[in-house]
Amino acid sequence: MILLRQELGDVLRELRQEQGRTLREVSAEAKVSLGYLSEIERGEKEASSELLAHICDALGMPLSQTLSLVSQRVAGVEALTAPVPLPVKTDRAVVSAA
Numbered sequence: 001m002i003l004l005r006q007e008l009g010d011v012l013r014e015l016r017q018e019q020g021r022t023l024r025e026v027s028a029e030a031k032v033s034l035g036y037l038s039e040i041e042r043g044e045k046e047a048s049s050e051l052l053a054h055i056c057d058a059l060g061m062p063l064s065q066t067l068s069l070v071s072q073r074v075a076g077v078e079a080l081t082a083p084v085p086l087p088v089k090t091d092r093a094v095v096s097a098a
Contacts, residue, residue, distance in 0.1 A: 002077050002078065004046075004074065005045070007043075007074055008040075009040055009042055009044075010073065011073065012041050015061055023037055023038055023041070030055045032054065
């Protein structure tokens with residue numbers, strides 16, 4: 001099952017690491033505790049929309065773009081886990097024992 005908080009946490013962590021920034025730096029700029037930001041990145045906590053906006057601002061990333069990245073990840077996971085329809089033969093011959 002896809003958990004939005006895990007996908008969001010992964011995106012936030014990747015953005016932070018791509019910038020070469022520490023949890024401490026981002027948490028200070030976003031005015032959120034280091035421990036709470038860590039829990040958000042690990043997908044253990046769900047951030048409110050206000051807190052998420054502060055984190056995105058601290059990362060210099062528009063909220064809409066962050067959510068777009070999350071949406072792309074979710075779509076990718078859905079594509080990998082979608083059921084695959086199997087071909088079913090509908091033309092069955094009936095055999096009678098006459």
